Amino acid sequence: MYAPPSPESPVSATSSPLDALNPAQREAVCHAGASGPAAPLLVIAGAGSGKTNTLAHRVAHLIENGADPARILLLTFSRRAADEMGRRVRRILAQACAGRPGLAQAELRWSGTFHAIGARLLRDYAGRIGLDPGFTIHDREDSADLMNLVRHEAGLSTTRQRFPQKGTCLAIYSAVVNTRAPLAEVLQASFPWCAEWEDELKRLFRAYVEAKQAQQVLDYDDLLLYWAQMVAEPALGAEIGGLFDHVLVDEYQDTNHLQAAILMAMKPDGRGLTVVGDDAQSIYAFRGATVRNILDFPAAFDPPAHVVTLEQNYRSTRPILEAANAVIALAAERFTKNLWSERESAQRPRIVAVKDDADQATFVVDGVLARREEGLKLKQQAVLFRASAHSARLEMELTRRNVPFVKFGGLKFLEAAHIKDVLAVLRWAENPRDRVSGFRAIQLLAGVGPKTAGRVLDNVCAAPEGCALLAEQPVPEAARAGWLEFAALIDCLAGRMPPSESAAAAVGAARAASLSATPPDHTAFDPSRLAPLLRGRPEGGVVGAAQAASLAAGPQWPVDFELACRWYEAQMPRLYDDFAVRVLDIQQLARIAATSPSRQRFLTELTLDPPSATSGEAGMPLLDEDYLILSTMHSAKGQEWNAVSVLNVVDGCIPSDVATRNSAEIEEERRLLYVAMTRARDSLDLIVPQRFYVTQQAGMGDRHVYAGRSRFIPNRLLGHFEQLSWPPPPPQLQGSPASRQAAVDLAAKMRDMWR
Numbered sequence: 001m002y003a004p005p006s007p008e009s010p011v012s013a014t015s016s017p018l019d020a021l022n023p024a025q026r027e028a029v030c031h032a033g034a035s036g037p038a039a040p041l042l043v044i045a046g047a048g049s050g051k052t053n054t055l056a057h058r059v060a061h062l063i064e065n066g067a068d069p070a071r072i073l074l075l076t077f078s079r080r081a082a083d084e085m086g087r088r089v090r091r092i093l094a095q096a097c098a099g100r101p102g103l104a105q106a107e108l109r110w111s112g113t114f115h116a117i118g119a120r121l122l123r124d125y126a127g128r129i130g131l132d133p134g135f136t137i138h139d140r141e142d143s144a145d146l147m148n149l150v151r152h153e154a155g156l157s158t159t160r161q162r163f164p165q166k167g168t169c170l171a172i173y174s175a176v177v178n179t180r181a182p183l184a185e186v187l188q189a190s191f192p193w194c195a196e197w198e199d200e201l202k203r204l205f206r207a208y209v210e211a212k213q214a215q216q217v218l219d220y221d222d223l224l225l226y227w228a229q230m231v232a233e234p235a236l237g238a239e240i241g242g243l244f245d246h247v248l249v250d251e252y253q254d255t256n257h258l259q260a261a262i263l264m265a266m267k268p269d270g271r272g273l274t275v276v277g278d279d280a281q282s283i284y285a286f287r288g289a290t291v292r293n294i295l296d297f298p299a300a301f302d303p304p305a306h307v308v309t310l311e312q313n314y315r316s317t318r319p320i321l322e323a324a325n326a327v328i329a330l331a332a333e334r335f336t337k338n339l340w341s342e343r344e345s346a347q348r349p350r351i352v353a354v355k356d357d358a359d360q361a362t363f364v365v366d367g368v369l370a371r372r373e374e375g376l377k378l379k380q381q382a383v384l385f386r387a388s389a390h391s392a393r394l395e396m397e398l399t400r401r402n403v404p405f406v407k408f409g410g411l412k413f414l415e416a417a418h419i420k421d422v423l424a425v426l427r428w429a430e431n432p433r434d435r436v437s438g439f440r441a442i443q444l445l446a447g448v449g450p451k452t453a454g455r456v457l458d459n460v461c462a463a464p465e466g467c468a469l470l471a472e473q474p475v476p477e478a479a480r481a482g483w484l485e486f487a488a489l490i491d492c493l494a495g496r497m498p499p500s501e502s503a504a505a506a507v508g509a510a511r512a513a514s515l516s517a518t519p520p521d522h523t524a525f526d527p528s529r530l531a532p533l534l535r536g537r538p539e540g541g542v543v544g545a546a547q548a549a550s551l552a553a554g555p556q557w558p559v560d561f562e563l564a565c566r567w568y569e570a571q572m573p574r575l576y577d578d579f580a581v582r583v584l585d586i587q588q589l590a591r592i593a594a595t596s597p598s599r600q601r602f603l604t605e606l607t608l609d610p611p612s613a614t615s616g617e618a619g620m621p622l623l624d625e626d627y628l629i630l631s632t633m634h635s636a637k638g639q640e641w642n643a644v645s646v647l648n649v650v651d652g653c654i655p656s657d658v659a660t661r662n663s664a665e666i667e668e669e670r671r672l673l674y675v676a677m678t679r680a681r682d683s684l685d686l687i688v689p690q691r692f693y694v695t696q697q698a699g700m701g702d703r704h705v706y707a708g709r710s711r712f713i714p715n716r717l718l719g720h721f722e723q724l725s726w727p728p729p730p731p732q733l734q735g736s737p738a739s740r741q742a743a744v745d746l747a748a749k750m751r752d753m754w755r
């Protein structure tokens with residue numbers, strides 16, 4: 001089997017890292033200015049053409065040639081991509097700068113997603129732009145909850161005709177912010193059924209913005225919006241732009257108007273700016289990304305940006321690449337690229353017709369196991385699908401046959417109710433004005449409902465800062481003991497009360513009865529444990545002895561996290577029947593927490609880039625184990641595997657029946673299929689079930705339709721594929737090659753009748 005020289009593979013000490021690059025890659029890496037930072041550079045990189053590799057080499061090359069790593073800003077699509085880039089840069093530097101160990105250790109201090117970097121800059125500059133540096137960040141669900149609260153307060157939830165739901169309101173708001181288009185235009189283009197509500201929506205959005213400001217919370221969109229507005233002030237723009245000599249952006253095709261505006265404001269003449277992307281892989285227009293950013297980049301500068309195009313694909317075999325090229329060639333508009341591969345293979349990608357979902361699952365698992373028998377690890381294989389629900393049947397089959405798997409892009413860890421509960425407690429302690437978090441946290445207590453929660457929050461917000469006197473809040477008598485315990489916890493986490501005092505208060509208040517109802521061992525929260533916990537845990541905890549010594553001044557991260565967990569675990573048996581399983585997730589969260597330096601960093605990073613993997617019933621395999629990858633097409637972006645199977649390549653799934661309203665949406669679906677196909681190195685199966693179960697029905701419901709192959713693979717492209725049916729038809733029905741030919745001829749005759 002062909003093994004492409006990997007940038008991760010060891011390289012000889014005498015060679016230069018540049019030797020491993022092709023001429024176009026080298027041109028992109030070495031692009032430089034005569035003096036000072038180089039003129040703007042656009043790298044148009046086809047799928048598998050080494051975009052990530054080239055960007056990593058460029059960063060390393062800049063550092064090797066004197067750029068200060070602390071003055072390089074690297075913006076990636078995910079934190080995983082940023083980490084990967086950092087590793088590659090260090091490897092390349094280690095080779096290039098063998099005699100200069102300082103350089104080889106270079107740390108990129110400013111590397112991450114737009115949202116993460118935005119959050120950091122906003123905290124740094126908070127004082128200058130009238131923002132509280134302790135702001136909390138709402139994820140999409142929190143934002144929808146707040147939108148709902150505001151919608152309710154504005155009397156819009158009781159309108160005679162049905163006003164748009166909270167999720168729709170948030171989607172409209174987000175589209176307006178990210179596309180910078182007027183509300184009327186966004187409604188007309190994407191939400192025509194809501195157009196009649198324009199005035200009410202405007203009122204709602206104003207109230208939503210005011211609520212966020214009063215509560216000192218920012219949502220995802222605000223991180224970009226505030227950043228864009230901050231750098232739009234010429235003095236601040238120049239100052240913040242001046243922090244960086246080089247700004248490099250990966251996956252530029254998936255950036256939106258705001259992101260482009262941020263870059264232009266920080267680097268108006270484009271000097272030091274490098275953007276890399278592939279218009280054919282633009283798949284986030286539904287979140288406001290615009291492929292125009294990449295198409296219009298060169299002309300945004302005078303003289304125009306230098307453009308380098310990478311056309312050699314190192315990933316896929318020639319037949320796979322040719323099939324993918326044929327699919328994208330039918331796209332309406334794109335930069336022309338002539339992607340080619342040197343990797344010969346006799347094996348064309350396959351289109352596999354199966355009867356239904358069940359056969360699809362069996363076929364895929366058979367194939368996965370057969371390839372594993374041949375020596376291909378599970379990790380080198382992936383199954384991709386358009387929507388997370390499409391893999392349900394496959395997950396059952398994998399579980400039944402004991403094949404470990406990890407799923408990306410499904411239900412996010414953070415969306416699980418119990419994880420949101422713990423985070424709400426921490427967030428509320430961090431920012432008492434954050435109503436959404438407070439509302440959720442307070443109602444975790446037995447006997448406390450929305451009314452009490454609302455009253456407490458009103459009092460907390462009205463009280464001068466630091467004088468909320470939580471313990472004295474009016475709660476129902478039956479809930480008082482639990483409330484005092486909770487208030488002590490929050491005060492302690494918020495650093496409002498020395499730990500010993502809060503522990504004592506809690507101990508004094510807690511009734512033994514309320515604790516005896518909960519299971520023994522670690523799930524019971526005994527507030528008297530606050531104090532010992534602060535001195536260090538007897539066994540197995542995240543608190544070390546050295547840490548324990550410095551705890552006299554108050555709980556430190558992640559000890560306060562552990563306090564919150566212990567309190568929460570004691571509530572869990574009452575809140576969830578399946579609490580035993582959910583406790584495992586809390587422990588997983590604790591492991592993530594232990595890697596963060598502070599509560600604020602933990603909350604910020606987790607909100608901005610949550611772990612996206614959830615495991616199926618097979619259980620989360622240990623990381624050093626072998627496991628199959630299941631992923632939505634969106635989450636497969638930037639990845640590659642030796643063998644890829646794509647599920648449900650039928651109309652209704654790809655293109656998805658929820659994304660066929662206009663040609664722009666359909667084009668995006670086409671690019672999505674292209675992204676999925678170009679993830680494969682050696683083997684690619686596109687599976688076409690003839691009977692396809694319709695979405696939006698309960699569990700394993702039986703409603704189905706007879707589906708057709710995806711419109712993105714019309715008959716004229718079939719020559720690029722091998723076609724097979726599975727299971728193979730019985731021998732008597734197969735016919736000889738000659739008789740199959742006759743059938744084709746007959747079909748042609750039928751068509752000719754109408755010529």
Ligand SMILES: Nc1ncnc2c1ncn2[C@@H]1O[C@H](COP(=O)(O)OP(=O)(O)OP(=O)(O)O)[C@@H](O)[C@H]1O
Pocket residue numbers: 004005006007020021022025045046047048049050051052053054278281313314315637638639640678
């Ligand atoms: N000059 C090169 N020589 C050999 N292999 C290379 C070279 N450049 C990149 N590769 C290999 O090509 C593959 C694709 O590289 P990379 O992941 O950087 O591509 P990409 O452009 O980011 O892909 P995509 O946009 O499709 O996600 C990787 O396996 C990489 O090791």
